Amino acid sequence: LRLSLASLGEVPAGVDTPFYSRDDLSAGIVHFGIGNFHRAHQAIYLDDLFNLGLDRDFAIVGAGVLPSDALMRERLAGQDYLTTVVEQEAGRSSARITGPMIDFLPPGNAAATIERLADPAIRIVSLTITEGGYFIDPATGVFNPAHPAIAADAAAPEAPATVFGLILAGLKARRDRGIPPFTVMSCDNIPGNGEVTCNAVAGLADLIDPALAAHVRANVAFPNGMVDRITPATTDREREILLRDFGIEDTWPVFCEDFKQWVLEDHFPLGRPAFEKVGVTFVEDVAPFEHMKIRILNGGHATIAYPAALMDIHFVHEAMEDPLIRAFLRKLETEEIIPVIPPVPGVVLADYFELIERRFSNPKIGDTIARLCLDGSNRQPKFILPSTRDRLKAGAPVTGLTLVSALWCRYCEGTSDSGRIIAPNDESAARLKQAALAARSDFRAFLALTDIFGTLGDDPVFARSFATALESLHSRGTKATLEAYIGGRL
Ligand code: NAD
Numbered sequence: 209l210r211l212s213l214a215s216l217g218e219v220p221a222g223v224d225t226p227f228y229s230r231d232d233l234s235a236g237i238v239h240f241g242i243g244n245f246h247r248a249h250q251a252i253y254l255d256d257l258f259n260l261g262l263d264r265d266f267a268i269v270g271a272g273v274l275p276s277d278a279l280m281r282e283r284l285a286g287q288d289y290l291t292t293v294v295e296q297e298a299g300r301s302s303a304r305i306t307g308p309m310i311d312f313l314p315p316g317n318a319a320a321t322i323e324r325l326a327d328p329a330i331r332i333v334s335l336t337i338t339e340g341g342y343f344i345d346p347a348t349g350v351f352n353p354a355h356p357a358i359a360a361d362a363a364a365p366e367a368p369a370t371v372f373g374l375i376l377a378g379l380k381a382r383r384d385r386g387i388p389p390f391t392v393m394s395c396d397n398i399p400g401n402g403e404v405t406c407n408a409v410a411g412l413a414d415l416i417d418p419a420l421a422a423h424v425r426a427n428v429a430f431p432n433g434m435v436d437r438i439t440p441a442t443t444d445r446e447r448e449i450l451l452r453d454f455g456i457e458d459t460w461p462v463f464c465e466d467f468k469q470w471v472l473e474d475h476f477p478l479g480r481p482a483f484e485k486v487g488v489t490f491v492e493d494v495a496p497f498e499h500m501k502i503r504i505l506n507g508g509h510a511t512i513a514y515p516a517a518l519m520d521i522h523f524v525h526e527a528m529e530d531p532l533i534r535a536f537l538r539k540l541e542t543e544e545i546i547p548v549i550p551p552v553p554g555v556v557l558a559d560y561f562e563l564i565e566r567r568f569s570n571p572k573i574g575d576t577i578a579r580l581c582l583d584g585s586n587r588q589p590k591f592i593l594p595s596t597r598d599r600l601k602a603g604a605p606v607t608g609l610t611l612v613s614a615l616w617c618r619y620c621e622g623t624s625d626s627g628r629i630i631a632p633n634d635e636s637a638a639r640l641k642q643a644a645l646a647a648r649s650d651f652r653a654f655l656a657l658t659d660i661f662g663t664l665g666d667d668p669v670f671a672r673s674f675a676t677a678l679e680s681l682h683s684r685g686t687k688a689t690l691e692a693y694i695g696g697r698l
Contacts, residue, residue: 210457211305213288220455223292224304227259230288233310235329236266236481238390240273240371241336242280242312247291248439248464250334250395254308256486263481266332268308269324272315273337273371281312283459292450292461296572303454318367318374325378326385331478333378334393335405337371340586340635341396342404345659349589351404351411362415372408376420379409383423391429391476397506398590399498402432402473431475432494434501437468438567440575465573467563471497496552503545504557505564506591511537512568513580514615518624518686521577528569532690538565539694540608548598578633584616585636589660600667607673611693614677615686617654620644625685648682651675
């Protein structure tokens with residue numbers, strides 16, 4: 209059965225369909241970054257709410273920015289913006305067709321996007337544009353106004369090409385027309401994602417019009433949020449499973465784990481969907497939750513990604529079946545990462561880690577090591593190096609964390625231990641490879657990437673530990689190095 213509104217009535221038994229019709233919905237949210245995660249997370253919470261008969265005036269309008277979004281739009285438009293989401297537990301999968309998206313603005317038409325953003329019905333603008341999408345200088349952690357794409361938007365604010373240029377133009381149009389500003393809600397894995405988004409929108413406005421920048425800082429809400437649900441990329445494998453097991457032909461289904469979590473600050477001046485009715489936790493301060501999640505879960509992903517890639521392991525659950533990788537993760541989390549995480553209200557961190565261990569081990573999700581390895585230049589500084597810095601400040605050992613960075617360096621050479629070629633998957637891939645190859649003779653060449661490591665390379669404890677780990681990876685390989693670390697001999 210080919211997915212469309214017209215075919216919804218014929219969906220095979222066992223697959224859930226929306227309890228609402230398209231006519232029941234009206235737009236309330238514009239979302240940038242209609243990828244897999246958004247459709248497995250925010251869109252599911254909304255689908256749950258709409259199914260309860262609530263807040264149906266908060267339907268989603270997708271908005272494309274990158275040229276590649278045109279393909280996503282075409283595919284989703286071809287199935288009336290419906291998405292099949294397959295939620296996978298260890299022993300069971302269930303499929304549901306979701307329909308909270310009602311339109312998708314194609315990339316490349318700034319005027320149409322700005323007009324939609326100015327529509328008073330739009331009360332929330334949300335984003336999942338990846339960690340790399342925020343124009344943050346990785347070493348300083350601060351918005352980089354000198355980025356060429358930002359400079360281009362500053363020079364032509366009426367025809368912006370970045371998300372932040374579009375959001376700013378939408379906010380300006382609303383201010384000029386006397387319409388109160390929408391709330392901007394980032395759902396990316398970035399500590400302080402609300403503040404980071406505010407810095408990007410207001411930072412761009414600083415370059416254009418100080419009064420507009422002041423308006424953004426004073427009047428626009430940017431709630432921080434912690435989001436969680438492991439959502440792999442879609443491949444033909446998923447399309448085939450969906451057709452075989454559920455009888456549905458969807459051009460871009462989403463497969464994800466059954467677990468999901470969303471902790472959010474309640475700062476929505478124009479109102480929001482009643483997310484608390486469908487499992488979202490509202491808190492005063494998201495920071496402790498984010499801290500925990502980014503360091504334990506995302507840091508954990510970064511920990512297993514590179515040794516698994518170097519050992520030619522394909523799926524994440526296969527990495528977790530490898531006793532060395534599993535033991536590496538456990539030792540590093542319990543001895544180095546968790547001890548420097550401040551307490552989180554109502555959470556036992558050791559239990560949280562055990563849940564993560566189980567989630568990573570779920571064989572049904574089909575998450576790939578290649579996905580976890582993506583974009584290390586943006587991920588190491590956010591997921592690993594902050595733990596390293598905290599420990600160094602406390603005078604505590606960093607052997608395991610430094611080994612993670614050394615494994616990443618070894619991975620950036622572009623070959624696994626067996627000599628398999630690893631395809632480049634980072635915006636800085638060429639630069640990383642050059643530095644990683646130079647580090648074969650002098651480890652300092654990699655730590656000299658100060659946009660990633662900042663001044664960490666100057667720390668004698670970190671530098672010595674990195675040199676030892678990298679030398680071991682070069683001389684003994686990944687397995688023997690992990691064994692040495694686990695045995696306390698690195
Ligand atoms: P995806 O590749 O399916 O989608 C990424 C989306 O971001 C695409 O729509 C793309 O066009 C857009 N994008 C990328 N760079 C952009 C830029 N510079 N400007 C504007 N748009 C840009 O990836 P995904 O799985 O949807 O993940 C996206 C983000 O969601 C992650 O980077 C992370 O911050 C967050 N997230 C993902 C997961 C997960 O398991 N996949 C879990 C928690 C949080």
